[in-house]
Amino acid sequence: MNDHTIVEVSGVHKVYGGKKTAAYEALKGVDFKVNTGEFVGIMGASGSGKTTMLNLLATLDKPTSGKVVINGQDLSQLSENELSEFRGQKLGFIFQDFSLLETLTTRENIEMPLDLQGVKKAQANEMIKKISQQLSIETLLNQYPSQLSGGQKQRVAAARALVNEPQLILADEPTGALDSDNARSMMDLLEEINRKNQVSILLVTHDPFSASYCQRIMMIKDGKIGRTIEKDNQSRSEFYSMILNDLGTYR
Numbered sequence: 001m002n003d004h005t006i007v008e009v010s011g012v013h014k015v016y017g018g019k020k021t022a023a024y025e026a027l028k029g030v031d032f033k034v035n036t037g038e039f040v041g042i043m044g045a046s047g048s049g050k051t052t053m054l055n056l057l058a059t060l061d062k063p064t065s066g067k068v069v070i071n072g073q074d075l076s077q078l079s080e081n082e083l084s085e086f087r088g089q090k091l092g093f094i095f096q097d098f099s100l101l102e103t104l105t106t107r108e109n110i111e112m113p114l115d116l117q118g119v120k121k122a123q124a125n126e127m128i129k130k131i132s133q134q135l136s137i138e139t140l141l142n143q144y145p146s147q148l149s150g151g152q153k154q155r156v157a158a159a160r161a162l163v164n165e166p167q168l169i170l171a172d173e174p175t176g177a178l179d180s181d182n183a184r185s186m187m188d189l190l191e192e193i194n195r196k197n198q199v200s201i202l203l204v205t206h207d208p209f210s211a212s213y214c215q216r217i218m219m220i221k222d223g224k225i226g227r228t229i230e231k232d233n234q235s236r237s238e239f240y241s242m243i244l245n246d247l248g249t250y251r
């Protein structure tokens, strides 16, 4: 692991069940690295192990064997309390279902991770102001989730994920519940954050359009990374065609 590596996964196996139920090996030896500032995708059929992998990176679950290192920290060395602190400080999450709390306003939803970390009110206000401007949601701060459109909710969820300036964003089907216009603006936003803020992004998706924003895509199949495809100097639409071709060929 060097300074340029944000994620290093080595020899990771994950077995579910086993004591009373039949054991199922969802990950069968996964190795990969993500460089700092990279925008990387994981694609694969339903049941291939994508969410399992994401949960390990999110520190929400532990591998049966193998190692996950994020930002130089071997996650297996941290206690539960340290893991939750690590999650709060280093990671940002964007999920398909937004997971906004309905009884809180936009501002309160965005403020929540800062409260959990004990950030002082004045500093929290500054951080909320900055991210709201960047995501153009200043006018929505006093609204409740039920008053927002799907695209607006997703921007608020993105603001909440980004407000603590995480080093790594884990995004699970962030466009899954959005129409195509909103999906495009969500992906444009992630690309902008990646470029301007130098945040590393790991995106899990079925969707070739979202995946075309990545610089590199790892194709996971039956619990292993089968192939990696790289964007290199291609335009996004060329990369999109390459992804479609790949999915067609290896289905």
Ligand SMILES: Nc1ncnc2c1ncn2[C@@H]1O[C@H](COP(=O)(O)OP(=O)(O)OP(=O)(O)O)[C@@H](O)[C@H]1O
Pocket (backbone or CB within 6 Å): 016, 017, 024, 025, 026, 044, 045, 046, 047, 048, 049, 050, 051, 052, 053
């Ligand atoms: N808690 C669990 N207990 C037992 N088996 C599980 C558990 N979670 C996942 N699995 C199994 O592990 C395999 C991989 O699941 P995972 O959710 O990682 O797939 P996925 O690629 O994210 O699928 P999808 O795209 O449908 O979300 C599946 O066969 C699933 O049934």
